Amino acid sequence: MKSVLNFIVKPLDDSRYNNKKKIGDKELILNTENFSFQYVNRHAEVICVPSVGETNIQVGDIVIVHHNVFRRWNDIRGVEKDSKSYYKDDMYFVFPDQIFLYKHNDVWKANDTFCFVKPLESTSTDIFNDDKEEPLIGILKYGDKYLTEAGLKSGDLIGFKPNTEYEFIIDEQKLYRIFSNSITIKYEHQGKEKEYNPSWV
Numbered sequence: 057m058k059s060v061l062n063f064i065v066k067p068l069d070d071s072r073y074n075n076k077k078k079i080g081d082k083e084l085i086l087n088t089e090n091f092s093f094q095y096v097n098r099h100a101e102v103i104c105v106p107s108v109g110e111t112n113i114q115v116g117d118i119v120i121v122h123h124n125v126f127r128r129w130n131d132i133r134g135v136e137k138d139s140k141s142y143y144k145d146d147m148y149f150v151f152p153d154q155i156f157l158y159k160h161n162d163v164w165k166a167n168d169t170f171c172f173v174k175p176l177e178s179t180s181t182d183i184f185n186d187d188k189e190e191p192l193i194g195i196l197k198y199g200d201k202y203l204t205e206a207g208l209k210s211g212d213l214i215g216f217k218p219n220t221e222y223e224f225i226i227d228e229q230k231l232y233r234i235f236s237n238s239i240t241i242k243y244e245h246q247g248k249e250k251e252y253n254p255s256w257v
Contacts, residue, residue, distance in 0.1 A: 057103075057104055058104060058107050059104055059106055059107065059149060060106060060107055060108050061106050061108055061109070061151070062106055062149040062150055062151055062152075063102055063104065063105055063106060063113070063119075063149070063150040063151075063152065063155065064102075064103045064104035064143060064147050064148070064149060064150070065100035065101060065102055065103060065119060065121065065125075065147070065148055065150050066100060066101055066103055066146050066147050066148070067097050067099070067100055067126050067146065067148075068097065068099035068100055068101055068118060069097070069099075071097055096123045096124075096126055096127045097126050098120050098121055098122070098123055098125075098126075098224065099118060099119075099120060099121075100118070100119050100120075100121050100125070100126075100148070100150070101116065101117070101118055101119075102114065102115050102116060102117045102118075102119055102158075103115065103147060106152070109152070111152065112158075112160070112165070113155065113158045113160070113167070114160060117158050117159060117160050118158065118159040119150075119155045119157065119158045119159070120155070120156045120157040120158070120224060120226065120233075121150055121154050121155055121156070122150075122154040122156075124139055124141070125139060125141045125148050125150055125154060126139065126141075126148065127139055141154075152167070153169070155167050156170045156172075156224075156233050157170070157172060157198060157224075157226065157233075164198055164226070164227075165198065166198040166199055166200040166236075167200065168200050168201060168202070169200060169202070169235060169236055169237070170200055170233055170234070170235060170236060171196060171197075171198060171199045171200055171203055171233075171234055171235075171236050171239065172196075172197045172198040172224070172226065172231040172232065172233055172234070173194035173195065173196055173197060173214065173216065173221070173231065173232045173234055174194050174195040174196075174197050174229065174230075174231055174232075174251050174252075175189040175190070175194050175230065175232065175251070175252045176189060176190040176193055176194055176195065176249050176250060176251060176252055177189065177190070177250040177251065177252040178190050178252075179248065188252060188254070189252050190252075192215055192216055192217075192218060193213070193214070193215050193216075193243070194213075194214065194216070194232065195211060195212070195213060195214075195249070195251060196208060196209070196210055196211065196212045196213075196214050196239075197210060197229075197231055198210065198231075199236070200236050202236050202237075203236050203239060207242075208239070208242060212242055213242065213243040213244070213245050213249060214239050214240075214241065214242055214243065215239070215240050215241040215242075215243065216234050216238050216239050216240060217238040217240060220234050220235060220238040221233070221234050222234070228253075229253055230252070230253055230254060
């Protein structure tokens with residue numbers, strides 16, 4: 057089995073959705089709608105790598121993929137369908153640009169053109185501001201080769217363009233996936249920055 061241009065993956069833990077939470081000896085279902093992208097499983101295991109093109113991702117690596125890969129949907133008649141990525145037997149085709157992060161030898165690495173940023177806890181003293189996070193600023197957790205070549209490294213305090221962050225939960229941490237070319241500036245640490253992780257994570 058070999059794909060020419062796509063990776064072939066299967067959902068981690070054999071589940072398309074992450075919509076269950078264990079509370080004591082009970083299991084709580086968090087949603088009942090298959091089109092809610094927030095509960096789609098985005099963790100996958102690589103079964104096959106493409107035969108064309110170069111990649112550092114290997115068979116057996118864990119990858120973070122686009123939410124539409126495993127998501128099911130209903131057509132205009134209400135019939136439930138698999139995504140266009142579905143191949144067979146719980147296996148899915150994935151384009152290289154649908155993989156954002158991969159874990160090789162227990163180390164997470166950002167795929168090219170993407171990075172992951174940890175939000176900071178808000179320091180606003182405005183009583184009317186209920187934002188929990190500082191806007192457009194965070195700690196770089198996983199950078200790609202382009203950011204590395206630009207001199208940025210994990211732990212750097214960086215700024216990014218508005219409306220470019222996309223939420224993921226990685227190792228029980230809330231992180232934002234951001235295109236690397238949306239990183240705009242590197243700040244100097246002031247010593248007061250505190251990473252923000254909501255309690256529900």
